Amino acid sequence: MSDQAPLRADNLLDGVEATLRRVDADAFRVVPVLRQDDAADVGAITRDRALADAAVEVLRADPALDADSVTQEQQRFLMRFTDARIAELGAGLEEGRLPGMETRDLRAGERAIVDFCDPNATKALHIGHLRNIALGQAISSALRAAGAHVERQSHIGDAGRSMGEALAGYRRYAEPGTPAEAGVKSDQFVGDLYARYAREESPIADVADEDAPVARDLDERDDLxxxxxxxxxQDDADAVALWRTVRGWAVAGQNETLARLGVHFERILYDSDRTARTAEVARLGIERGVFVREERGTVAYLTGDDSYPVMPLTRADGFPTHHLRVVAMWRDMMIDEEGSALIHLSGDEWKAHVQHVEELLGRLEPALPVLPSQHVLHGMVSSEVDGELSSSKGTAQLIDELLDELVARPEVTAVAREGRPGVGAEDLVAMAVLGFCLDKPVVKGLILPPVARLLDPEANTGWRVALAWAKAWDPANDGPADPAPGDSDYRHIVLQSQLHRRNLAVALDGLDLLKYVRYVGHLSEWYLARDADPRVGRVMRAILSSGLGALGLVRSAGADGAGADGATRTTDELTTTGPR
Structure with a gap:
């Protein structure tokens, strides 16, 4: 059990641990027996053989355990729960009461802001965004499942050179037309015009590799x-109106895409909200000796890092780069959100930026705790089909295009139940796509396979759990609790449900959800290999509602119970009535 996780009396494993703590508070460790064909349900080990006799005595006296099953060999103990205890627990799971699976006490009282996605308001979301979205959604949902108060935050780039190119693209090629008139989704409409202008009128300037993420902001040409x-x-009415219109189209379209994935944000920050503050931050940095003004008039931060010695903050004309806009945003949050935990997710191409901005903020405001308080840097996404992804070069498939292609596939339509809310094609496809992005070590790159392999349960854990979800919510599994503790499959899955709590606690200790993803994936694989059994199906509903909810993979209701309509739903409601 995680050191931070209190024991719960209704959890089978915690119950055994509590019994052994009566002998010694620290000398025993409870170990689940994972093989279905083992006679024992659970084991324990001790580092002190002198405590063995006392341990056997208290275990045999525990009413949840079959006294005759308790055996001891040197420092190891094996035991089996009574059929009555398995039946009691199984009935609760079938009814959606989730005994032993409650997690909302694990992080109760904590507050966290999770910042992810962070798109530019110049284009539609493409598959290169998927991993960041999946990880941010999963971490947010896992923390909420653990009882933390979590706000999902996205920082939208609407003030840099790229934004100007999107505006210029619309003015030059499409004004006064609208996305509706063109018959194009609004963010794709903006993205096409941005890409055309960038390609034809504003090719990117040559910059050092380390400055590639802010290359467009370093462009000093006086074009449209x-x-x-x-x-x-300068608050020109025409320019401001154009900017609001184009930005609105882009953001509205992006929100439609995010909704298809079951993702929404409680906090939205815009670059433009900080643009006026960047001049103040630049001045403050110069005054405090943190920034330097270079001979050509630019403001920069000297990192002391030979691999990236100079971080550009403004052009010579004072125009702020993305680096400075981010510094201004984090500094504002350090002042306004002091004491909060702020988790920020970004791709590892921003590693130098993350490292040096953190150093810079510590020097700029030494009296304040630096935010973000934790960074999750992930490997980038590429495509097995298209290779390196670039929206401006047209090599990045849009998320909407991928989802549309998957929804139409016969593998999806064959298992989707459009009349069963939460098990429609869109629901299953969202699980498949986001789940694939979670089943890989965070530090490694992610290669998206062709569509056919995304729908191969052996190649994609996301599709495997989607198939298990669809099978569990088959109407044939509806019905009252009917526990069968003597049935091997039933007993095994009831015991497996008791790992949910401790697995989630361990995953949150390091914000590494990979092992938890694989726990849910392995159970799904086991379930898919079994013949249909309504009792097992009802228990799987409980496990998957909690597990997939904690990973942010249930579109209609996250782990916090917030549905797409904003209504609050508990996990109990999910397991008894289904997602909606």
Whole structure:
């Protein structure tokens, strides 16, 4: 059990641990027996053989355990629960009461902000965004399942050079048309115009590799894009109206895509909200000796890192780079959200930025705790079909295109139940896509396979759990509790449910959900290999509602019970009535 997780009397494993603690508080460790064909249900080990006789005595006196099953060999103990205890627990699981699976006490009283996605308001979301979205959604949902108060936050880039190019693209090629008139989804409409302008009118300048993430902001040409950005800065009514319109189209379309994945944000931050503050931050940094003004008039941070010695913060004309806008945003949050935990997810191409911004903020505001308080850097996404992804070069498939292609596949339509809320094609496809992104060590790159392999349960844990979810919610599994402790499959899955709590606690200790993902994936694989059994199916509903909810994979209701309509739903409601 995680050191931070209190024991629960209704959890089978915690019950055994509590019994052994009566002998010694620290000398025993309870070990689940994972093989279904073993006679024992659970084991324990001790580091002190002198305590063995006392341990056997208290275990045989525990009413939840079959006294005759308790055996001891040197420092190891094996035992079996009574059929009555398994039946009692199984009935509760079948009825959706989730005995032994409650997790909301694990992080109760904690508050966290999880910042992820962070798109530019210049284009539609593409498959390169998927991993960041999946990880951010999973971490947020897992913390909420553990009882923390969590706000999901996204930082939208709407103020840099790329935004100016999107505005210029619309003005030059499409004004006064609208996405509706063009018959194109609004974010794709904006993205096509941005890409065309960037390709034809504003090819990216050559910059050092380490400055590639902010290359467009370093461009100093006085073209239509820059003129529109200057107009916004000077509060020109025409430029501001154009900016609000184009930004609104992009964000609305992105939100539609996120909704298809079951993702929404409680907090939205815009680059533009900090643009006016960047000049103040630049001045403050110069005054405090943290920044330098270079001979050409630019402001920069000297990192002391030979691999990335200079972090550019402004152009010579004072125009802020993405680096400075982010510094201003985090500094504001350090002031406004002091004491909060802020978890930020980003791709590892931003590693130097993350490291040096953290150092910079500590020097700029030494009296304040630095935010973000924790960074999760993940490997980048590439495609087995298209290779390196680039939206401006047209090599990044849009998320909407991938979802549309998957929804239409016969493998999906064959198992989807459109009349069964939460088990429709869109629900299963969202599980498949996000689940695939979670089943890989965070530090490693992620290669998206062709669509056919995304729908191969042996190749994609996400599709495997989606198939198990669909099987569990088959209407044939509806009915009252009918526990069968003597049935090997039933007993095994009831015992497996008791690992949910401790597995989630361990995953949250390091914000590494991979082992938890694989716990749910292995149970799904086991379940799919079994013949249909309504009793087992009802228990699987409880496990998957809790497990997939804690990973943010249930579109209609997350682990916090917040449905797409904003209504609050408990996990009990999910397991008894199904998602909706």
């Amino acid at each position: 894009a820059q003129q529109l950005l200057t107009g916004i800065e």
